[in-house]
Amino acid sequence: MRPNFTPGPFQAALALIVALWSAPGLAQTRALPVEVAPVTVTALADSIEAVGSLRSGETVILRPEIAGRVSRILFEEGRPVAAGTPLVELDASTYAAQVAVARADLALAEAEAERARTLFAQRAGTARARDEAVARLATTKAALQLAEAQFAKTRILAPFGGILGLRAVSIGDVVQPGQTLVNLESIDPLKLDFAVPETMLARLAVGQAVDVAVDALPGERFAGTVYAIDPAIDEAGRAIRLRALVPNADGRLRPGLFARVRLDTARAGESVTVPEQALIARHGKTYVYKVIDGAAVETEVSLGRRLTGSVEVVAGLSPGDTVVVAGQQRLRDGVKIEVVAPDGTPAQRTGG
The missing domain is CATH 1.10.287.470 (Helix hairpin bin)
Known part of the structure; x- marks a missing residue:
């Protein structure tokens, strides 16, 4: 059996306050304090994020074509050499x-x-x-x-200019055809191999710019250019492989480094952006409160790319609009607002 409940004086007073606050007339007469920010216009580049690896522009492992005893080693490990330089002599x-x-x-x-x-x-x-x-x-x-x-063939020459690696033989070794002597790497420019989803195919073209970051050199960025796109799509990963050239005149980058790549596919022109804190997600849709004539007007928006601290709005807002960025939890559509500074003091309203 359900017991009877009689509200006391406190509960009755609270219910009266809530009812009065919810009344349309009162809601429209009291302005709620909020913080606002103007909609900004930003020039954005349409880009794709990917990961890849740096590789030598040219690489070869030097091996003898004939058998023989190593009589002279004419290079120093890790040193640059020019094309045609003698490296190893056999007896x-x-x-x-x-x-x-x-x-x-x-x-x-x-x-x-x-x-x-x-x-x-x-x-x-x-x-x-x-x-x-x-x-x-x-x-x-x-x-x-x-x-x-x-x-x-008893004299083994450098086939191209580059930097020598670590040798695998010593003077007096008897080597056989195909035995490893030393590796030679050309590192300026470097090749960058990376892959993007096959759904991006229509946005890819030779000549597009890439921006590269490597964990070994934090905070630094390196520029490159796509020069080849693999015509065959990787069926296992449903990805398209691309190769770019990255200048490396100072030799700071090395083959084999893991690279984080941003591929600029096109210029998007000027885009409308708002701070992330202005967004309200509800029932699978996204809204902001736009300031119009001193009132907060609930406005549905369509979002584009996420940026650092802000987001692109592709529909719903225009340059010159002002949106609420703090205090919107208490707002309803059409409620009067008072623009305040972050410390709560009144501030001049900047939009609407």
Whole structure:
């Protein structure tokens, strides 16, 4: 059985106060103190956030093409070198001997070919003898070229300018074809590899600017430019891979660094922005209180990009409007307001 409840004097007085405050006439006669801020117009860039990795502009692991013993190491680890600089020499004695033998064979073959031609011209030799001598000459020329090519491979040169890494061999090591000697990295400019969702495809183009930050150098930003877009979309991640060039003349950036990338896809022009604290979320929609003729008018807005401390409004507000940024919890549509400073003292109203 539900007990009877009789309100006491205090409850009755409280109910009367609430009823009077809720009356339309009283609500319109009392101005509520609020803080306001003007709608601002900001030039924003349409951008995409992504992560990626820095890579060498060119990179190679130097390996010998022939077997041999390391006789000289002509570089210092971690130092820059120019293209064509000799880096490693292998013992060339065997290959030099092969070149000498091939040259001797060539000299003999040339003499025999010349003798065969003379005899054939004097009708003292056969065409077959002449042709065999000419063929032997061609064979010995090819053998000499092969010996010289093998001899040249005993000197390993830098294929491009860059910075050398850490060597993996010492003087006296006997190396085999394909064995690692040292890596060479070209780091100016660096390549930046990153990926964006496939839904961004229509917004991508070669030549777009990228802004790069790396955790190794906090607070610093580096500029780059997209120069290639992979034509194939990654089916596993539903992403599009892009590659940009990032100038690195001072060498502060290094290959392999993790990069946070902002890709500027287009200029959005001037955009209306308001402080985040002006927003009111209700029933899946977003509202602000716009100041019009000293009253707070509830206005639905559509939002764009989130910024630091503010947000873009794409519909609902115009430049020159003023919105409530503090005190809106007590407001209703059409309520009179009094603009105050953060310390509660009256302030001159700046809008509406």
